[in-house]
Amino acid sequence: MNMNVVEASGLGKRYGGTWALRECTLAIPAGHVAALVGPNGAGKTTLLNLAVGLAEPSAGAVTVLGGRPAGSPAALDGIAFVAQDTPLYKNLSVADMLHVTRNLNRRFDQPYAQARLAELGIPLNRRAGKLSGGQQAQLALTLALARRPRLLLLDEPVAMLDPVARHDFMALMLTAAVDDGVSVLLSSHVLTELERVADYLILLSRGRVQVAGEVDDLLASHRVLTGPAAEVDRYAGRPVVHAGRAEVQAHLLVQATADDPVPPGWTARTASLEELALAYLRQPGAAALHGPGRDRGTEKSEVTR
Amino acid sequence: MYSDQHLRVSDAERKAASGQLAEHFAAGRLDQAEFDDRVGRAISAKTRGDLRGLFADLSETGAPTVPELPRGGGGSPGDGPRGPGSPIEFRLDAASGVPTYLQLVHQVEHALRLGYLTLGDQLPKVRDVVASLAINPNTVLKAYKELETKGLTAGRPGQGTFIQATLSQVALPELAGLRKALLGWLTAADGAGLDEDGMVALFTSALRDFHERRSGSRTRGGAASSETEGVA
Numbered sequence: 001m002n003m004n005v006v007e008a009s010g011l012g013k014r015y016g017g018t019w020a021l022r023e024c025t026l027a028i029p030a031g032h033v034a035a036l037v038g039p040n041g042a043g044k045t046t047l048l049n050l051a052v053g054l055a056e057p058s059a060g061a062v063t064v065l066g067g068r069p070a071g072s073p074a075a076l077d078g079i080a081f082v083a084q085d086t087p088l089y090k091n092l093s094v095a096d097m098l099h100v101t102r103n104l105n106r107r108f109d110q111p112y113a114q115a116r117l118a119e120l121g122i123p124l125n126r127r128a129g130k131l132s133g134g135q136q137a138q139l140a141l142t143l144a145l146a147r148r149p150r151l152l153l154l155d156e157p158v159a160m161l162d163p164v165a166r167h168d169f170m171a172l173m174l175t176a177a178v179d180d181g182v183s184v185l186l187s188s189h190v191l192t193e194l195e196r197v198a199d200y201l202i203l204l205s206r207g208r209v210q211v212a213g214e215v216d217d218l219l220a221s222h223r224v225l226t227g228p229a230a231e232v233d234r235y236a237g238r239p240v241v242h243a244g245r246a247e248v249q250a251h252l253l254v255q256a257t258a259d260d261p262v263p264p265g266w267t268a269r270t271a272s273l274e275e276l277a278l279a280y281l282r283q284p285g286a287a288a289l290h291g292p293g294r295d296r297g298t299e300k301s302e303v304t305r
Numbered sequence: 306m307y308s309d310q311h312l313r314v315s316d317a318e319r320k321a322a323s324g325q326l327a328e329h330f331a332a333g334r335l336d337q338a339e340f341d342d343r344v345g346r347a348i349s350a351k352t353r354g355d356l357r358g359l360f361a362d363l364s365e366t367g368a369p370t371v372p373e374l375p376r377g378g379g380g381s382p383g384d385g386p387r388g389p390g391s392p393i394e395f396r397l398d399a400a401s402g403v404p405t406y407l408q409l410v411h412q413v414e415h416a417l418r419l420g421y422l423t424l425g426d427q428l429p430k431v432r433d434v435v436a437s438l439a440i441n442p443n444t445v446l447k448a449y450k451e452l453e454t455k456g457l458t459a460g461r462p463g464q465g466t467f468i469q470a471t472l473s474q475v476a477l478p479e480l481a482g483l484r485k486a487l488l489g490w491l492t493a494a495d496g497a498g499l500d501e502d503g504m505v506a507l508f509t510s511a512l513r514d515f516h517e518r519r520s521g522s523r524t525r526g527g528a529a530s531s532e533t534e535g536v537a
Contacts, residue, residue, distance in 0.1 A: 031443075032443075033441055168439075170439040171435070171438075174436075174439060174441065174442060175432060175435055175436045177435075178431060178432045178435050192399075195405070196399075196405055196438075196439065196441065196444070197441055198441065199443045199444070270404075272402065
């Protein structure tokens, strides 16, 4: 399981004069549910399209599943991709959707797909466009999983779903991760649920990778400090990711572990994944690329204005 | 069928009945007051008939919760014929700020302290937890590893994770007595005009005093207590 499911080096994509993705270097290890997070226009869809071979890089290279060039037959064989807005032929019945997908794919596990749809209570004779939004998303996911991929890529899979449908979709996806050892890379701008779902985080901002690493490592290497605003300058020498400052009290998200001393008058606590992601996204100059401990000296830090 | 109605019951049966009531409570068939009342009666039950009476208006197994929730993949036929499965079901409090894996660890410890889980009981399978809570499988594995490190559970390859140590320091009947005393205290506090937050604050502060006094007396007799710890 030492394989990287996605590996990019110096990867870039330019549309006209604009770089949608730039100098992207990352390696996502197998066995994770990795979340690709960033504001709209950060390059999430571009990165996914490059990884599945739907777009050609303008610079650098990307491979999947241990070095297979993106888009090559060997790469396509091991991956499945669900694009944004759950693409289905809305006028086809669920059964016809299965039929088409089986014939368009070199490998398709029909019994698996049928068993899953039966479990989900999705009727085969219903037209895809007549299913609820949640069921359409589950149908698209089931079709992708029936390819029996080792890597599943999903672009904003739950953005349009209500909370119950989101829960059910995530449950289906995570059950596949347990049952078949599928690695997952999903993009999202819904931060709140990712903490439960993802164990690997990639933050993209303005076309660049800002943070990448295992969630546990990221959370263990950051603390939220609360204390008197007048003393914020004490932290000038430490990697402060983000500072929220009022007249009297200040909150700092700093790169520090639970073992680091807390100055008198300050309190420290663990950051939530959402806090951490938001802090970095608000400070596009800050970066924590290599997980804790490494290269800390070279990381740029934004000290409060 | 009713021939064993007057047979005397054992502590194990009383405990099993309490566990079943907990399941019904978790499934929403009993409210807190009914649950408290019935557990109290289960613990003081003398005969099988006493115990049966507690379940007269409840279905016989916890199974009927499954068809109500046709969630992604729960209860597939591959789950195996291990019978009733785990006596507990996890739930998450998203607003608590406690990491998910720790919430799972705490819930197992809590169930052990209150006797809902006991030696040999099985924890929910990783797949089932993932399917019902929609959480990352590595989170469940991390919680189970933590419980194993604490010596509370052991994994059996191909079967699952089982309880191998217990945390309940007191036997179930005493526990019920203590609970009753506490309920009496709560009623008194309520009568005196304390609201829930006030009760929690008072209890917490009393607990802190108690703790300090005890650790104070420990430090005074420091040598003795460290010796006993060494023996234990």
